[in-house]
Amino acid sequence: MRKGLESALGMLTVLVLATACASPRDTQGGFLDTRYTAEELNLPDAEKEDIVVCNADPRNPEAVYLVTESREVYALIREGTAWRYAPIAGLASSRPRLACGDAWPGNGSLPELYISDGRRLVMLAQTTAGWLEPQVLYESEARIPEKAAVGDVDPRTPGGEVYFSADRPRQAAWDDQAWNAAPLPGPPGYVAVGDADRTAAGAELYVSRAGSTDQIRYGDG
Numbered sequence: 001m002r003k004g005l006e007s008a009l010g011m012l013t014v015l016v017l018a019t020a021c022a023s024p025r026d027t028q029g030g031f032l033d034t035r036y037t038a039e040e041l042n043l044p045d046a047e048k049e050d051i052v053v054c055n056a057d058p059r060n061p062e063a064v065y066l067v068t069e070s071r072e073v074y075a076l077i078r079e080g081t082a083w084r085y086a087p088i089a090g091l092a093s094s095r096p097r098l099a100c101g102d103a104w105p106g107n108g109s110l111p112e113l114y115i116s117d118g119r120r121l122v123m124l125a126q127t128t129a130g131w132l133e134p135q136v137l138y139e140s141e142a143r144i145p146e147k148a149a150v151g152d153v154d155p156r157t158p159g160g161e162v163y164f165s166a167d168r169p170r171q172a173a174w175d176d177q178a179w180n181a182a183p184l185p186g187p188p189g190y191v192a193v194g195d196a197d198r199t200a201a202g203a204e205l206y207v208s209r210a211g212s213t214d215q216i217r218y219g220d221g
């Protein structure tokens with residue numbers, strides 16, 4: 001009975017949204033909101049877990065990448081007046097989080113997607129041959145609960161590294177042959193990388209949790 005009611009309500013919602021057809025819905029302070037339904041994007045209507053805009057695919061620069069509750073990663077690509085979606089990968093674990101940046105020289109300076117996927121840190125990278133199979137950079141005993149951050153905090157490697165929290169903050173760096181996930185000092189938390197402190201050369205890693213925030217940088221500064 002309840003199922004029938006839900007599907008009837010679902011159909012009604014689809015009809016109402018279809019008539020609205022991705023028209024601008026709202027404005028606020030000069031910003032314009034255009035809302036697209038899953039149907040309009042032709043996207044499976046699974047719950048979305050995370051979203052990032054990334055230049056990971058040279059054929060589709062600055063596409064939107066979504067990961068759903070069913071652990072599928074999609075690229076949303078604007079083509080003319082329409083949106084197209086392309087499935088990129090299926091992942092194994094739950095509560096995935098997406099980050100974007102260039103930490104792997106195997107595809108040159110093109111950025112990659114880095115996904116915190118349960119207890120794994122996974123890279124999705126595009127090469128001239130297309131999307132590689134998901135590469136597991138690190139498998140953890142502890143959960144990797146939040147999204148990774150990419151930036152050049154470590155001057156020992158050319159270009160960026162991937163930072164994430166598991167049992168503790170960790171750095172995943174490509175050493176020309178393999179990924180190394182080295183532990184960093186301090187407790188785990190949300191991570192962000194950037195040059196927020198001009199008194200220290202280059203970018204720093206920030207790790208934040210209830211009660212405190214750590215700044216982590218390479219060397220004694």
Ligand SMILES: [Ca+2]
Pocket residue numbers: 102103104105106107108109110111112
């Ligand atoms: Ca790269």
Ligand SMILES: [Ca+2]
Pocket residue numbers: 152153154155156157158159160161
């Ligand atoms: Ca570096």
Ligand SMILES: [Ca+2]
Pocket residue numbers: 194195196197198199200201202203204
């Ligand atoms: Ca700095």
